[in-house]
Amino acid sequence: MKSLPLELTNLPAPTLLEHLSVAVLWLDEHLDVIYLNPAAEGLLGTSLRQAHGEPVRSLLVGESMLTEQMQLSLDSGHPCTLREISLHAAGREVVIDCAISPLRDPALGRCLLVEMMDIDRHLRIAREEHLLAQQQATRSLLRGLAHEIKNPLGGLRGAAQLLDAELSSPEQREYTEVILREADRLRDLVDRMIGSHALPKKTMVNIHEVLEHVRRLVIMDSKASALRLVTHYDPSIPELYAAADLLIQAVLNIVRNAVQVMEGQDDAQIVLHTRVMRQFTIGNVRHRLVARIDIEDNGPGIPQELQDTLFLPMVSGRKGGIGLGLSISQSLIAQHGGLIEFTSQPGKTVFTLLLPLATSTEISA
Ligand SMILES: Nc1ncnc2c1ncn2[C@@H]1O[C@H](COP(=O)(O)OP(=O)(O)OP(=O)(O)O)[C@@H](O)[C@H]1O
Ligand SMILES: [Mg+2]
Incomplete structure (x- = not known):
């Protein structure tokens, strides 16, 4: 030799x-x-x-x-x-x-x-920066739009209330009730789109408690269905400084989509997988430790025509869907310095949540 x-x-x-x-x-x-x-x-x-x-x-x-x-x-x-x-x-x-x-x-x-x-890394950093910039632009557009909608809506609602008080016939009051109900629905929609203004209350959170909470909610929701929910947790993940209720919401939106898209599927399965990544970049920030949560389903996959704009509001492939779930999840995870990505093909869709756990340094991509 x-x-x-x-x-x-x-x-x-x-x-x-x-x-x-x-x-x-x-x-x-x-x-x-x-x-x-x-x-x-x-x-x-x-x-x-x-x-x-x-x-x-x-x-x-x-x-x-x-x-x-x-x-x-x-x-x-x-x-x-x-x-x-x-x-x-x-x-x-x-x-x-x-x-x-x-x-x-x-x-x-x-x-x-x-x-x-x-060698994908540089491509990935560029793509993530694009995603984050897209997210920021969408959020400021929505905030502006929300302001423009909510002001006249308040006036409209107030006027309808005054009118309602003036009307004596129940038939006529049905009309003002429709105005009030629809105005409230529109206000709720706008509130959901822009999210809460209140600063999130952050504490040390165990990511597995967040996932278990979501798992319980989904099991309660889908008792009758054949859905299997499997977990592969890495118990060594340290706690993260986060708002638990916002993380629950972010994960729930993703898991619910998977449940909805697999309705009626006999072998429907969702796997929740956690692990730690070291020296990992999100956008152009390098983090010493990042928690990675993969939410995998064996459903039909995300329609190709939705994939490029999936995280934008009002993008939906579901009958009766508003198309807000994923845009809200992305913005909640962004509030924690993280990012959501996905890969999808028929039979396997994986949404990946990346959440920084430890100190970070800016790097130039
Ligand atoms: N796991 C998945 N598999 C296949 N398609 C998916 C999956 N997750 C999301 N989608 C597609 O992405 C679309 C957008 O999802 P999103 O949660 O943003 O909106 P929605 O579910 O349509 O409405 P909302 O969540 O506001 O009620 C869905 O309508 C669906 O077509
Ligand atoms: Mg949804």
Whole structure:
């Protein structure tokens, strides 16, 4: 066998690895995981604790070409670089460049160092910035519009009340009642669209209590249906500083959509999945810790024509839907410095809530 090109002693100190934005995997001669840095944990949607000793194949499901290449590199002792590999990891599709370097460790013998660069990252940052800007523009437009609607509406309602007091015949008063009822409905709609003005009351919140609350509400709502609600919680997620009722609302809107769209489906299932991401960027802010909540359903998927504008108000594909649920959820999560994304295809729709947990630094994208 050829001598291997790198010595393990050349590895940078572990603390440096912790701060790299490149994902680093260290594998033994059976291609089992010895070490993952936090960027690799984030990219592959796992933790070092969970992955340690596991075959790398189990983290790269469906990526046989990549694992074959690792084996070749290990056997031949030759490093190699693979470009633009699309990887299905952590419930999403990412495009990576990958460098594989065989090493020889005095204690462990042959092993592999694998570096994965998420080349999607810059694209994702640009897309998220666009989403946040779109959100802000929508919110200020709505606030302006709401002001313009609510002022004359108040006058209209007051006048109808005066008129109502003047009228003696019940038949005529039916008309003023319609005006009053419809004016109230319009006011409620506008209030829902712009959300509350009150500052949210934030406390330390356990995200799993939020999800369990939503789960109970949904189970109560859909007792008769065949819906299965499955949870995969990572108990190590620290508490976050948030307004619990706003988070409940944000999650509930998403879960309710999934329930509604799967009505009558025999094998309807919703999975709530939580995990922690390290060194993760949302928009152009890099966070040390981010809570990731995936809400997955096996329904028909989001109609293609809705996908680009899904988070805008009044976008609905549901009979009787107003199209406010997701725009409200997005704005509630934005109030916590977070973001909602989704991927969707028939049989699998995943809404991902990203909520910062720990200190952040602005980075230039
Ligand atoms: N999990 C999902 N699977 C398939 N389609 C979805 C899913 N979630 C949302 N949608 C589509 O996105 C549309 C917009 O959802 P949104 O919650 O914003 O509005 P709505 O449910 O139509 O009305 P509202 O929530 O205001 O009552 C829905 O009408 C539906 O067509
Ligand atoms: Mg909805």
